[in-house]
Amino acid sequence: MTLSSILIQLLNGLASASSLFLVSAGLSLIFGVTRIVNFAHGSLYMLGLYGAYTLIEVLGRTPLGFWSAVVLAALAVGIAGVLIEVLVLRRVYRAPELFQLLATFAVVLVIKDIALFAWGPEDLVGPRAPGFDTAVEILGKRIPSYDLLLIAIGPVVLAVLWLLLTRTRWGALVRAATQDREMVGALGVDQAKLFTSVFFAGAVLAGLGGALQIPREPANLDLDLAIIADAFVITVVGGLGSIGGAFLAAILIGVAKAFCIGIGTVDWFGLEISFSKLTLVVEFLIMALVLVVRPYGLLGKPQAVQRIAAEPSPPLTAPTWKMALVWMAVLVAVPLVADRYVTILLTDIVCFALFAVSLHFIMGPAGMVSFGHAAYFGLGAYAAGLLFKQAGLPMEAALLLAPLCAGAFAIVYGWFCVRLSGVYLAMLTLAFAQISWSIVFQWDSFTGGSNGVLGIWPSAWLADKTTYYYLALACCGLGIAFLWRVLFSPFGFTLRAGRDSPLRAEAIGIDLRGVQWAAFVLVGALAGLAGAVYAFSKGSISPSAISIAQSTDGLIMVLLGGVETLTGPIVGAAIFTWLRDEVARRTEFWRAVMGGVILVIVLLFPQGLVGGLKALALRWQEQRA
Amino acid sequence: MTAVLQVEGLHKAFGGVQAVADVSFTVSAGEMLALIGPNGAGKSTCFNMLNGQLSPDLGIVRLEGRDIVGLRPRTIWRLGVGRTFQITATFASLGVRENVQMALYSHAGRLRSMLQRFGAAFRTEADALLSQVGMLDQAERTCGVLAYGDLKRVELAMALANQPRLLLMDEPTAGMAPKERVALMELTAGLARARGIAVLFTEHDMDVVFSQADRIIVLDRGQLIAGGTPDEIRNNAAVRTVYLGGTH
Ligand SMILES: Nc1ncnc2c1ncn2[C@@H]1O[C@H](COP(=O)(O)OP(=O)(O)OP(=O)(O)O)[C@@H](O)[C@H]1O
Ligand SMILES: [Mg+2]
Numbered sequence: 001m002t003l004s005s006i007l008i009q010l011l012n013g014l015a016s017a018s019s020l021f022l023v024s025a026g027l028s029l030i031f032g033v034t035r036i037v038n039f040a041h042g043s044l045y046m047l048g049l050y051g052a053y054t055l056i057e058v059l060g061r062t063p064l065g066f067w068s069a070v071v072l073a074a075l076a077v078g079i080a081g082v083l084i085e086v087l088v089l090r091r092v093y094r095a096p097e098l099f100q101l102l103a104t105f106a107v108v109l110v111i112k113d114i115a116l117f118a119w120g121p122e123d124l125v126g127p128r129a130p131g132f133d134t135a136v137e138i139l140g141k142r143i144p145s146y147d148l149l150l151i152a153i154g155p156v157v158l159a160v161l162w163l164l165l166t167r168t169r170w171g172a173l174v175r176a177a178t179q180d181r182e183m184v185g186a187l188g189v190d191q192a193k194l195f196t197s198v199f200f201a202g203a204v205l206a207g208l209g210g211a212l213q214i215p216r217e218p219a220n221l222d223l224d225l226a227i228i229a230d231a232f233v234i235t236v237v238g239g240l241g242s243i244g245g246a247f248l249a250a251i252l253i254g255v256a257k258a259f260c261i262g263i264g265t266v267d268w269f270g271l272e273i274s275f276s277k278l279t280l281v282v283e284f285l286i287m288a289l290v291l292v293v294r295p296y297g298l299l300g301k302p303q304a305v306q307r308i309a310a311e312p313s314p315p316l317t318a319p320t321w322k323m324a325l326v327w328m329a330v331l332v333a334v335p336l337v338a339d340r341y342v343t344i345l346l347t348d349i350v351c352f353a354l355f356a357v358s359l360h361f362i363m364g365p366a367g368m369v370s371f372g373h374a375a376y377f378g379l380g381a382y383a384a385g386l387l388f389k390q391a392g393l394p395m396e397a398a399l400l401l402a403p404l405c406a407g408a409f410a411i412v413y414g415w416f417c418v419r420l421s422g423v424y425l426a427m428l429t430l431a432f433a434q435i436s437w438s439i440v441f442q443w444d445s446f447t448g449g450s451n452g453v454l455g456i457w458p459s460a461w462l463a464d465k466t467t468y469y470y471l472a473l474a475c476c477g478l479g480i481a482f483l484w485r486v487l488f489s490p491f492g493f494t495l496r497a498g499r500d501s502p503l504r505a506e507a508i509g510i511d512l513r514g515v516q517w518a519a520f521v522l523v524g525a526l527a528g529l530a531g532a533v534y535a536f537s538k539g540s541i542s543p544s545a546i547s548i549a550q551s552t553d554g555l556i557m558v559l560l561g562g563v564e565t566l567t568g569p570i571v572g573a574a575i576f577t578w579l580r581d582e583v584a585r586r587t588e589f590w591r592a593v594m595g596g597v598i599l600v601i602v603l604l605f606p607q608g609l610v611g612g613l614k615a616l617a618l619r620w621q622e623q624r625a
Numbered sequence: 626m627t628a629v630l631q632v633e634g635l636h637k638a639f640g641g642v643q644a645v646a647d648v649s650f651t652v653s654a655g656e657m658l659a660l661i662g663p664n665g666a667g668k669s670t671c672f673n674m675l676n677g678q679l680s681p682d683l684g685i686v687r688l689e690g691r692d693i694v695g696l697r698p699r700t701i702w703r704l705g706v707g708r709t710f711q712i713t714a715t716f717a718s719l720g721v722r723e724n725v726q727m728a729l730y731s732h733a734g735r736l737r738s739m740l741q742r743f744g745a746a747f748r749t750e751a752d753a754l755l756s757q758v759g760m761l762d763q764a765e766r767t768c769g770v771l772a773y774g775d776l777k778r779v780e781l782a783m784a785l786a787n788q789p790r791l792l793l794m795d796e797p798t799a800g801m802a803p804k805e806r807v808a809l810m811e812l813t814a815g816l817a818r819a820r821g822i823a824v825l826f827t828e829h830d831m832d833v834v835f836s837q838a839d840r841i842i843v844l845d846r847g848q849l850i851a852g853g854t855p856d857e858i859r860n861n862a863a864v865r866t867v868y869l870g871g872t873h
Contacts, residue, residue: 489739
């Protein structure tokens with residue numbers, strides 16, 4: 001590369017870094033003070049773009065119109081953030097952390113459909129910025145002047161934030177809360193006001209980040225999850241709660257991405273390497289690397305120790321054989337009385353039940369929350385499809401080998417993941433899922449790219465939907481029974497013990513990391529089995545099986561049913577799958593309906609459905625006694 | 626008596642704070658050695674270096690002649706070192722008996738199995754340990770709901786599960802009534818003598834210390850300022866200044 005093209009890539013990278021920084025700074029700020037991982041932050045960014053688009057149409061494509069539109073859009077998004085905080089999150093601050101997460105997932109679904117309703121499914125291309133629609137010549141190359149403006153905006157916002165945080169009373173409170181949340185409560189500060197104001201500030205930053213992108217990027221409905229993945233990566237690379245870290249990380253990643261595009265395909269000793277294909281993966285590679293070397297990010301500090309220990313998890317109770325047999329009998333009998341449609345739906349439910357149970361195993365009893373569990377489900381599905389199509393194995397063999405392939409990936413991913421804990425761990429799992437997704441998505445010749453793998457049908461003896469349902473029931477039922485059995489084995493007790501007190505576990509001779517790694521591989525393989533069974537039931541598999549949306553679906557199933565009980569995830573999977581199917585047949589806006597239902601459940605049953613029903617039953621019994 | 630634990634020239638600093646400086650002592654089999662000192666003297670830091678949780682900046686730790694510096698806590702446990710923590714660390718979602726069984730299973734190397742049911746083995750052994758520390762009547766309860774003093778007892782039972790050669794007890798009687806404290810430490814002393822376990826403990830209750838310890842060493846701002854029998858320590862001028870004129 002020549003000097004001038006290096007410069008171009010550098011400027012390009014810095015320009016995209018600005019928006020990434022704004023979004024991540026907001027996310028970091030909110031997390032630091034409220035300890036909420038706001039999955040809806042990407043949705044706020046998306047609203048910023050849409051809002052700016054519409055406001056520019058209204059106010060006119062003049063410099064004044066453009067810039068007032070950008071500012072107004074950011075403020076409007078700020079107000080949306082306040083609404084989310086006041087209407088939803090404020091009511092669940094006392095609920096377990098994971099439930100707050102579920103609430104933000106619901107908000108993502110609702111906002112996506114609001115955007116679909118208001119702006120339609122088409123991409124909306126915004127105007128160029130009046131006054132900044134020319135190009136500047138640097139070293140003989142033309143650079144859009146708007147990019148130069150964006151490059152300047154990043155440091156300006158950083159400076160403003162820095163002044164706010166260090167020179168104002170509000171900033172002092174935010175910093176105090178970031179370091180020690182309980183202390184602020186003890187100082188008698190109005191916590192509700194502080195949280196609301198932080199949400200406003202964070203949302204304004206997200207909205208501004210989005211609005212500023214309107215001349216560079218069309219507004220579309222996929223931006224929410226795409227940008228949240230980026231923002232997670234930047235926040236984690238920079239260090240949770242560190243604004244300066246977010247800036248550094250945004251630049252690092254923005255520039256790395258730009259260079260990957262700029263380098264294109266190179267020939268190294270006859271080996272062709274396509275760097276442009278690396279763009280989707282490079283940030284996750286950087287993240288994995290940083291987290292292994294510096295587990296708290298570039299400028300982060302170890303998370304403040306919570307003074308008030310989290311509520312200890314209640315003891316697990318094993319499901320009884322009697323109950324299991326009754327349920328099995330019912331599930332076996334259903335196809336005899338119900339129609340084909342119900343059988344197909346049940347097949348889906350059975351697959352997702354195993355998926356959810358495997359996710360529950362790792363996030364509940366093993367205490368390692370995964371934001372990227374779909375990686376194993378999807379890789380299992382792809383392994384089944386590719387072994388069948390590309391390797392020409394019989395369907396039965398592909399089905400049996402697929403879990404092993406998913407498990408093999410879990411061996412690699414898990415090795416990194418068990419080195420971290422808490423939010424950092426969760427985000428690393430998301431990173432690995434996204435890496436898997438990118439590879440599958442881009443490797444056209446092998447995986448079929450965005451089309452996926454088609455024509456993967458079960459063998460003739462399983463072709464009948466009812467027969468296949470029985471196969472799915474057997475595979476997934478055995479998988480679930482196996483996982484439950486393991487939970488009550490010495491190995492399972494070791495996992496629970498390690499979650500309760502890593503210190504004590506180590507002090508009685510337990511190699512906790514090793515045990516957690518093994519658990520990771522185990523659930524990876526079983527999620528892979530669920531994926532493989534699913535793939536053959538559908539006859540095709542597409543990259544969406546590995547997507548963030550699939551991972552969050554799994555989380556919703558587990559959290560909806562309740563983490564504290566074993567049957568919760570199954571109930572959650574059944575209700576979610578059935579409801580989605582029901583609603584999607586009736587309205588285009590099924591996401592909003594789902595989100596609304598989840599929100600109602602979150603607000604009514606903060607322990608999840610099964611947990612909530614158990615509590616209700618208990619109260620009823622007490623009243624009768 | 627042979628020395629089970631030999632500590633020579635232990636140092637540890639956190640940033641600018643010299644938490645432990647040039648600490649040396651030994652504990653023999655069957656001996657109760659009390660490590661006392663005001664808050665922040667460096668007692669817990671010492672403990673953490675002995676069981677491998679922290680690595681010393683400088684110094685030697687020998688367990689029955691073997692240098693154990695740099696080994697992990699879990700390895701040191703397997704060599705026969707049991708410990709209780711100042712802030713109790715038990716498995717809150719498991720039952721009291723299950724907590725002790727975890728230690729017994731681990732000692733027997735039987736925690737890997739994925740298909741057996743946990744809890745069938747080592748029941749009697751666990752109950753024997755629990756009855757020793759007076760917790761048998763609460764064996765079925767979940768650890769998360771226990772009173773603080775009871776958690777300390779569970780920890781002791783767990784620490785005894787691997788038939789330790791050395792027992793490290795960081796404030797083992799915190800949260801108990803005065804009578805219970807003496808009783809628990811009498812029990813510990815009895816076990817130590819009967820089985821030849823070396824016991825190193827810290828304790829803020831001076832009645833317990835002076836009635837139960839065979840020997841006492843005194844730490845102040847990271848340094849050992851005195852060592853000897855309870856009577857010698859009682860009459861030591863330096864110790865009196867630390868305790869009467871100092872933070873206590
Ligand atoms: N992880 C750490 N990082 C920084 N400083 C530490 C750390 N652990 C201990 N210290 C400091 O080292 C000194 C000794 O602490 P230590 O906990 O060993 O005291 P202690 O004698 O056990 O006190 P106490 O009786 O209150 O338990 C104190 O000044 C403490 O603040
Ligand atoms: Mg201490």
